[in-house]
Amino acid sequence: MAEAGEGDAVPEVGALFFDVFGTLVDWRGSIARDAPPIIGREIDGFAFADAWRDEYQPGMEGVRKGDRGYVKLDLLHRENLERILPRFGLTDLAEDARVQLNLLWHRLDAWPDVEFGLSRLRRKFRLAPVSNGNIGLMVDLARKNGFVWDAILGAEIARDYKPKPAVYLAAAEALGLPPERCMMVAAHSYDLAAAAECGLRTAHIARPDEHGPGTGETQPLVPVDVAAGSLTELAQRLST
Template sequence: MTQVQALVFDVFGTVVDWRGSIAADLGAWGAQRGIACDWAALADDWRARYQPQMQRVRSGAVPWTVLDALHREALEELLPKYGLQHLDEADRCHLNRVWHRLNPWADVREGLRRLKSRYVIGTLSNGNVALLVNMAKHADLPWDVVFSAETFHAYKPLPQTYLGAAHMLDLRPGELMLCAAHNDDLAAARAQGLRTAFMPRPTEYGPSQTKNLGPEQDWDVVASDFVDLAQRLGV
């Protein structure tokens, strides 16, 4: 473990609470405008389209498309179901950019600041660069480097994302650790030789979440949150 030089983080779910943030952000926005909507349900429906959309890009069925555009496509499909089809272009843009305004879990800022004191810390996210940079400004996330699927024109869990991050940092795969709340992401990283750290986010999908409640492999580190991760890495 002493060879690890850099930590890259999955973002949606691991760093930020997308479901709670969307419900709070759009809830406040809707309240101001007298728009009633089950925003958490919209968030769930929105997120449910994420993997199928990316799979169409991964398979080559559609050309490279950034996540902002996939989000917008899915939003257009969902607006009628939630009675929001009357929203104009500016409002639709504002809704779509809610993914740029997500908030971190409570332990994230302290954990990242401690980890940054010893390691290069970065994102390794399917979010596009603008989304990740704007989110970092919004949420005060002190990344040293922002790696995105957009950097590699490939969505996780394709190998070129994990290997691309290591290559661009001039590190061997074993000198890079992926930190994530999702066992499948970690499995794909481990298959490419990366080190792995798991921390559960048991309410990412709301109170009745059933997946990723615990580690499914003997990950190099299993932590309760980012502060515990810093502790376990000795910083």
Template sequence: MARIKALVFDVFGTLVDWRTSIARESEQALTPLGIAVDWLAFADAWRDQYQPAMEEVRAGRIPFCKLDCLHRRNLDVVLADLGLDQLNEATRQQLNLAWHRLDAWPDVSAGLHALRQHYRLAPCSNGNISLMVDLARRNDFPWDAILGAEVARDYKPKPTVYLSAADAFDLRPDEVMMVAAHSSDLAAAAEAGLRTAFIARPDEYGPGLGESAATVPVDVSAGSLIALAQALSTANTPP
């Protein structure tokens, strides 16, 4: 652990509670228009389009575009499925920016500030740079850089996303630790040569519907970013 110099983070689900935030933002935007749906189900339906849309890019079927563009494409699909095609363009644009207004899990800001005392920090997210900046300013994320998909021009779990993050810091992959609440993300990062830390977010998709334990080998597991900071501090303390 002593050679780790930077931590890079998944953001959606690991650092921010996208589900209840999107439900709240959607309700606030659409209720005044006389629209009433199950808002958590609306958030889930929007998120369900996330991986299929990115796979279009990963597979080379469409050129790389920012996640904001994919989120908008996905929103239009969900609105059509719900029979809400009457929603005007201005409302769609404003609603799409809901992803820039997500709230962090309670431990995140304090945990990041504790970790930044010893490591360089950056998101390694599929979110675009402006989205990451807005979430950082909203939630007090003390990043040293904004890395991830827009820098790599591809989407996780493609190896280039993880490797470009290490390269941006002029570090070897094994000097960088990927932190995420998703085993698949960590497996891909490990395959690219990064060290890995799992953060439990058991309620990400609803009560008890997130990952409470990693299903792949990881270097560290913790229940919060504060616990991760403590675990890494202990691991680096000489006997």
């Protein structure tokens, strides 16, 4: 596919790039289920998951603004964990438990349509996560959930965090494709808007339960090339 399409009016898509947290994996349900046994005390797992995730976007701002150099999301997750522990009365939590909690982000469960959807899409397209998660985290999530990627792209190769343009552009450049032959797939309109701004094509996947039942985007809030309710539906729409 790399060789074809350059002369066409609408260039052929050669690669699909995937957001991961929320789009492919259920971070909230996984953390809510798996954190309490590690903590070993009565705790509202969903409140804990939500509080931890609420620190996610602010945690990346220092790198995005250039106030600090790139650090892996693993480190930001750990810093964010330290920030929320006092709110849950867990300032005395043992170091080993903190390490185990942080590794939960490497073992999140996929939404049920993802493994099969990706395998169908891979027949026709090169597939890569373009996530803010670091390479090692992406590798572990893929091994746990049976994702087969062609490459791991995203924040770590760009040394910056989405929605900064460098992340989308570095992914296209790594595969030797112009942005218009790459399609970003995500459940979040802000991610798709930023990708479109860089010239990528976009596909929205509805994940209405990401932050709890009925809380997610059921439809894209920005113009997109394709909107689908699952990866299997996306595969049908893209004729794979």
